[in-house]
Amino acid sequence: MAERTEWVERAEWVADGVAMLEIWFGQTAIMACYLIEGASRRAIVDTGTTSSPSQGLVPALARLGRRIEDIDLVVNTHGHIDHAWGNGEFKRLAPHATTSLHAADTFLRHPDALARFWHRRRVAAGDVGPEAAAAHAQQLADLAHADPHFPEPDANHAGGDAVDLGGGQVIEIIHTPGHTPGSCSFYVPRAKALLSGDSLTGSAGSGRFPLLSDVVAYRSTVLAVQRLDVEFVGPAHRYPFRPPLGAVETPARHGDLARRFLADTLTTALDIEAGAVEAWQSDRHAPRAAMVTEAVRRTGERIGVDLSGNEHARAAAGLWLEAIGGAPSGA
């Protein structure tokens, strides 16, 4: 395969004063940042990974006739590698821009946090036993003194906050945890646009499944956003719809597709929960790993996709079984 040299997939206006900047990072991974413009200020939603500001955002903004140094603020949907890790590089290129992130995600600056996250999911799925704990503790100790992944944010935003960009363009911050504890979505009422980062992860597709750290919070999040009046929903990735629509080749969801995306995300969240509850009810004494396998099978059947062996599905099932206190712990 030829080496990638073009990092911008799309840079286009998607709603009133809102543009989508879909950029590649690495050879095969892609994500979308968003530009929100008001009469007096411009904001960027997420900065991608460390190389994204220079490699992806500068040329993407240029396609729209904008310069990175004209951006006033960065609002991060959450603290993951492809969303906030570009903050340091962004501030070098746009020195007067300020960054903000929900306080509950600032722990993700620390390199041991991700290791902790992945380990917790494998334990929940019943796929590792206590013997893995020692190796994990050593891994955390090795990471504890590593440099932070991104600089301390200049400010913390919280649910209920609003950012005024001038001329009636306002960003309403909605705390939408579940993917991470500090995940937020940004609602732009003038454009009826919801920019959701990884907070709403659609349905399951081949090799894809919602990546969740807290299944109970996620269910509340996807219920809460159903009330919003949306004409555009812009997640950070091309999250799939329920079958038969399935995968789509853009993160942009307009009109009926925007509303369908919210509905599909909710139905899928409820199917993940139902699969776990049904598995527990069918054999309350099954070992954790077997109960998780059964939960994943039932969820896949409800959605209409084969989820066998999907580690994200196993983790979500395991987290639900923990939440209902329904599975013996350990492998």
Ligand SMILES: [Zn+2]
């Ligand atoms: Zn994420």
